[in-house]
Amino acid sequence: MSAKPIYKRVLLKASGEALMGSQGFGIDVAVADRIASDIAEARAMGVEVGVVVGGGNIFRGVAVASKGGDRVTGDHMGMLATVINALALATSLRKLDIDTVVLSAIAMPEICESFSQRATLYHLSLGRVVIFAGGTGNPFFTTDSAAALRAAEMGAEAIFKGTQVDGIYSADPKKDPTATRFDRLTHSEVLEKGLAVMDVAAVALARENAIPIVVFSIHEKGGFAEILTGGGHATIVTDN
Numbered sequence: 497m498s499a500k501p502i503y504k505r506v507l508l509k510a511s512g513e514a515l516m517g518s519q520g521f522g523i524d525v526a527v528a529d530r531i532a533s534d535i536a537e538a539r540a541m542g543v544e545v546g547v548v549v550g551g552g553n554i555f556r557g558v559a560v561a562s563k564g565g566d567r568v569t570g571d572h573m574g575m576l577a578t579v580i581n582a583l584a585l586a587t588s589l590r591k592l593d594i595d596t597v598v599l600s601a602i603a604m605p606e607i608c609e610s611f612s613q614r615a616t617l618y619h620l621s622l623g624r625v626v627i628f629a630g631g632t633g634n635p636f637f638t639t640d641s642a643a644a645l646r647a648a649e650m651g652a653e654a655i656f657k658g659t660q661v662d663g664i665y666s667a668d669p670k671k672d673p674t675a676t677r678f679d680r681l682t683h684s685e686v687l688e689k690g691l692a693v694m695d696v697a698a699v700a701l702a703r704e705n706a707i708p709i710v711v712f713s714i715h716e717k718g719g720f721a722e723i724l725t726g727g728g729h730a731t732i733v734t735d736n
Contacts, residue, residue: 499725505544505620506724507647508535508656509640509694512553512581514714522553523584530717531658532588535625537721539594544620546650547627548643549585551577557635571635575602578639582629583608589625596625601633601642613649620650640698648705655707656723657694658714663731664693681733683709693733708734 510531517524538545554577560570582598589596597619598608609615611628619626631642640657647655660670664686667675678691683703686693693699693711702709712723712730722728 499541499727501538501541501543501724502726503543503653503724505546505650505652506538506654506656507546507548507643507650507652508658508720509548509643510550510585510658510714511639512550512577513660514658515549515581515584516553523581525584525588528584528588529591531714532585532592532594534718534720535589536592536594537718538724539623539625541721541724543724544623545625546616546620546646546652547582547585547625548639548646549578549581549627549629550639551575551581551631553577554580568635571631575630575633578631579604579607579629582627586627594625595623596627598627598629601628601630616646616650626650637697638695640694641701644694644698644701644705644707647707648701652707655702655709656720657709657711658720659693659711660713660715662713662716662729664691664711664733666691678731681731682735683733684735686733699733702733703735706735708732708736 515523517527551574555573557570557574561567586596586598599611600608601611603610628646631639664678665675669675710730719728723730
């Protein structure tokens, strides 16, 4: 690919639901393989990539809390779900001979390495894709917040939020045909309008660290690389 990427280092946030594909639960290996091929395209352009993956395809901590269970235990179970997804995505990347490491916010040395900023920067310097598992390692924080936090820690120039649609809309376009699509927004506008892109803590953290958020459809093959070079369909959230 001859086009020059706009960003040198990015954080990709992929939801657990994205890994489900058309299944009702779990991981569709074909989808994991396709997301891995999109990341491989970005690496081929010389872009350094960190990835935060959600766990909603396997477990959601809030589901336990909503039924009267303990939220902290529920969130811990959700963090474990993200580790399963991270290992699956790492497997798909390694099938493509992409050097990949999984760093977990919760220590589980038999399965993956533990997260630290120092380890992150070391692995990125060696050209590895770094997949962050375990969310922030704390209950009450979503994997969106983990994405904003890890993006700041790794010095990412943008957060790429892969969603079910091709950008930010005023409402869910699958439910509301009159929903308006935005091309550009500021972090403050996202917060003021209450747009459900990422949770409030994540958007505020990205704003504080002047990190743009690029919202695009994770289902478009090659879309990640296309947007990295200035094409494709996306909504850009930036204060610049």
